[in-house]
Amino acid sequence: MFIEGIVSSYRMNTKDFRSRVYAYYNQQGRDLPWRHQPTLYRVCVSEFMLQQTQVSRVINYFRAFTQKYPSFKALHQASLTEILTAWQGLGYNRRAKYLWETAHHIAAQPSGKQYTAEELVKLPGIGRGTAGAIIAYAYDLPAVFIETNIRTVFIHHFFTNQPNVSDAAILPLIEKTIDRNNPREWYWALMDYGTYLKQQGAHNRSSAHYSKQSKFKGSLRQVRGHILSYLLNMPTPVSMPHLCTALPYPKNNIQKALNHLVQEGLMSKNNKGQYCCV
């Protein structure tokens, strides 16, 4: 059986494609901590951490986090402030809150419950991509999902020199090429091969979903991150004037960031107008 992109410059046999991906994986596949004992819990923690964050930065956080909180139960029994502290430096702190809330849902269900993708998507912080990854990695089931490294592999092999490649065009190829006998390892192999292709200069700029992120320096999220880390390391609630003196940002930006942080539930304001982590 042959597979091809809509206007791909060449065709590739399914078996040849798989062989190429597995050949790389068998030689250079990564030994990542979350690939050992890929339980639902360990897969969830790693997938949340890996959203928009590179593998090299996640590894040590994953080890420390799963050691301190070895189960959904242990995680949801901790306070959000504790979780944010363990998360400090990883960034995108909303993920920590989503993970904590997801742990609360899952810990309330019978242990060993097997989730469908539809059920997972309803949990906070889990979209279609993360749901598919969880099904594939935790249950070793052939879920069809796409993320940045998979995108790289399929664009490189099946949409060469083609602009504006949509995920909708790629997904059927993922579905056709998936190794149904070994979906977990197949996706590990795709990830590792995609990372390799990126190191070789491949990229996703021809993806229809490619977008450049806005600059971090001078942004509101720089202020947010700084405020959160400042307050996590402060023993008592802190007033707005205190923050304006302590942090090198315009008052307006500090107030705006605080409002967002409170609205998202990462922080609260007491009746004296002082702020602290929830």
Added chain:
DNA sequence: CTCCTGGGTA
């Protein structure tokens, strides 16, 4: 659909 969120590393 667009915009927002983080910070380290290559």
Added chain:
DNA sequence: TACCCAGGAG
């Protein structure tokens, strides 16, 4: 500079 095993809100 670029970009990470994206998801939620508007």
